[in-house]
Amino acid sequence: MAKCKTDCIERPLSLVFQKFGSVVGRYPYVFLLLPLFVAAGLGAGFIFLQEREANDIEDQFTPVNGPAKLERAIVVENFPQSEEFSQLRLTSEGTYGSLIITGFREENILTETAFIDILELDRQVKNITTGNTFKNLCAKTNGNCMSNPILEIINYNATQIVSSAITYPMNNGMFLGTIIGGVQLKQDSSEISSAKAVRLFYFLDEEKTMENSEWLNGFLKLLSNYTQQKTVHVSYFTSISRQNEFETNSDSVIPLFSVTYFLAITISILSCLRLDCVRTKVWVAAFGVVSVGLAVLASFGLLLFCGMPFAMTVATAPFLILGVGVDDMFIMISCWQKTEVDKAVEVRLAETYKEAGVSITITTLTDVLAFYIGLLTPFRSVQSFCMYTSTALLFCYVFNITFFGACLAYNGRREKGNRHWLTCMRVPEEASGDAKGCCIGGAYDINTRKEFEMPMDSFFKNYYGPFLTRVWVKVLVCLIYAGYLAVSIYGCFQIQEGLDLKHLAADGSYVGDYYDNEDEFFSDFGPNVMLVIKDEHFQYWNPTARKSLDFCLDNVQNLTMADSDIPPISWLHVYVQLGMNSGFDVNNETQFKSHLTAFLNYSGFSQDVNFTNNQIIASRMFVQTVNIRTAIDEKNMLNAFRETADECGKLQTPVDLIVYHPAFIYFDQYAVIIANTIQNIVVATCLMLAISLLLIPNPLCSLWVTFAIASVIVGVAGFMALWDVSLDSVSMINLVICIGFSVDFSAHISYAFVSSEKSSLNKKATDAITKLGYPIVQGAVSTIAGVVVLAAAKSYIFRTFFKIMFLVILFGAIHGIAFIPVFLTFLSTCGKTCSKKKKENLSNSTNGPQAGTDMSNSRTNIVEAHTDPDCY
Secondary structure: OHHHHHHHHHHHHHHHHHHHHHHHHHOHHHHHHHHHHHHHHHHHHHHHHHHHEEOOHHHHHOOOOOHHHHHHHHHHHHOOOOOOOOHHHOOOOOOEEEEEEEEHHHOOOOOHHHHHHHHHHHHHHHOOEOOOEHHHHEOEEOOEEOOOHHHHHOOOOOOHHHHOOOEOOEEOOEEOOOOEEOOEEOOOOOEEEEOOEEEEEEEEOOOOHHHHHHHHHHHHHHHHOOOOOOOEEEEEEEOOHHHHHHHHHHHHOHHHHHHHHHHHHHHHHHHOOOOOOOOOOHHHHHHHHHHHHHHHHHHHHHHHHOOOOEEHHHHHHHHHHHHHHHHHHHHHHHHHOOOEOOOOHHHHHHHHHHHHHHHHHHHHHHHHHHHHHHHHOOOHHHHHHHHHHHHHHHHHHHHHHHHHHHHHHHHHHHHHOOEOOOOOOEOOEOOOOOOOOOOOEOOOEOOOOEOOOOHHHHHHHHHHHHHHOOHHHHHHHHHHHHHHHHHHHHHHOOOOEOOOHHHHOEOOOHHHHHHHHHHHHOOOEEEEEEEEEOOOOOOOOOHHHHHHHHHHHHHHHOOOOEOOOOOOEOHHHHHHHHHHHHOOOOOOHHHHHHOHHHHHHHHOOHHHEEEEOOEEEEEEEEEEEEOOOOHHHHHHHHHHHHHHHHHHOOOOOOOOEEEEOOOHHHHOHHHHHHHHHHHHHHHHHHHHHHHHHHHOOOHHHHHHHHHHHHHHHHHHHHHHHHOOOOEOHHHHHHHHHHHHHHHHHHHHHHHHHHOOOOOOHHHHHHHHHHHHHHHHHHHHHHHHHHHHHHHHOOEHHHHHHHHHHHHHHHHHHHHHHHHHHHHHOOOHHHHOOOOHHHHHHHHHHHOOOOOOOOHHHHHHHHHHHHOOOOOO
16 A cells, blocks of 8 residues: 555656656757756855855854853843943953964973063064054053063063062962963962963954954064064964954855866766767766755855845855766766667656656755754754755756756757767767777667666666675675764764854964963963843842852852852952941841942942942852863853852842853753754654655664664764864755755665566665665765865865765665665565556567557557656
């Protein structure tokens, strides 16, 4: 019954394609010119490319509704930016230039000779003039530019660095953890004996946006041309560096696209090449690649017309689409070669569409659905990529059955006239295939009236299939699979989460050098986390409420990632202590509020309390973190702080607390990346299973498709971890791609196995491999060729795309031509199909032609009775 249900779906669709193929074959010029006009018209949308580009890192690579963005909105609302600058209290990264200065050969940087160079460098930076000087643009405190603490300590005198006793990490109430790195302390002392790095910051007034950008560009120009001194090495960075470098990343892959296009055409031609000068498919293969290019042009242009943001990740899409798009071309060529050469072109094309139409429809459906599911992710970069890629694949499908079909029809007319592939001159016909030479062709199998088999088809039929079905080979395949699965599962436990921001810059960029030095010398201390009490009804003067707050702060301070040696920066603790020393009652609401304004003005805590209309709307405190070195540390810190804040809200006297730091905007990806990836995979797998149940006439064997999907995903996830690829918004795209591609390979091999008329399981496996072995190899090679040039890209994003796509295609193809065929032979139920109709057709055909029926038609019926509907 399962087969009958499948026929009910497949047969009407095949007939529709048959009629459409006949129309294309009859009027090829219409289907050749119309797609060209459509591509030209929609391609005009590229004039909007520049304004549609969406390269904002925060917008594209952080969750759309991440908690930190909501927390930031609360902080900005309650604590507006003050004219008095404070790096600690910034709600964003700020606008700045920064230098990390190290000694050559990792020598002690705290020497007089080193600081002579450092002070000279500081002087040059402050003298940068781009219409405005640093003094005019700098962020100010008490009317003076924000200075660098280490230079203040030595009073801008290099000779004092040796004589000054500097304690670490606190020096006279000044935190130096982010200023001095690679520190060695004197024995049993907090005094610094040596250090390997010094960091300088040059903060600018954020309101002067245009002027700041010019000055920062001047800063970068100065440092890029800076001649390294004999005593120190300088790495540099600005608040606009990461964004600037990210925006230039896509430029590095544009030259690679021409290489990819050349590879795709070359591989397509070679895989379709015949020595027969008439039957060779050189021009067909070339125009198949052109068809994909037109599809990319039209689909991207349409989305640009519609206002769809063009994220930088979309720059990888044409490479993938070019590789995947030619797969349908291989299917159509394969089915064309199975038609009888002496039939009319429109009849041959109708039969080609009848056999190939369902197959390429299912392939497109699975791929497009897999990409559209990616729209569920909260990352705009993923959404943009999936929208552009899925739409382009749909256009590839449409252009294949129109433009490429027309090319196939014109090529068929050339073959019908026995004309040379290059000169189009008529050449002598050769039917046996024995003759050699470039001026004779048109060979075909006299018995079947079809083109001769491709050599690779013969290889899979006569050598590979029988080899794979031997008992000892099956055992070996099972052992190899067990090893593959073991390594994959091990790799899954090694996977890292999150996108390291330094990977957004190109290799060799000054940004990477700065981040490397930051990781090496300044990872002892993490961010100074803001604790915000956003409850306007919290009674700070109530001893019970303060006790509850102190208990909450103690819990935060006791976290392993909080520095217990550095007390929290708390205005309330200082104020309560002042009240006790001054004699006013901090437990009395009236007295508490009456002295608060004066205290905030002279204590430096005025930015930490929103005291409006005699009511404390919100207030904040700060806790220093330590040893935040890896993405796992960042994730654990974020979760621990948020969980502790949630527990504070559940105390007997609740404290409505949120935690915030500008870096949390990027850390939020850890909270959703795994859950969202799993969600996408589960949804996509369920959809693919439903499609497989429609495609494969045996429900049990449909489960093998689901098994193959899971197996490929586990393999890709495990091996990508071992290949130093993290789970982030970039690799998430590719894991979703896994589903569509693994279905392409496994579903069709399972279908071919189930619908095979062979008598034994081994013969069914051989038959399925014979039909699908070469198309799988063609599809895998063409897809890998489409992305292989990205391995040479200087960007992590593009290299990651190549790595995962390589794993997806490699593992998918291996499952299709090795693992799945062997595993299917272990289940005899997969060999039982509802094939009654086929047997009836065969019986009717072999009884001989009826009166008035042409013998060639009878022969055709016999062949078609044995032909699998999936002509892959």
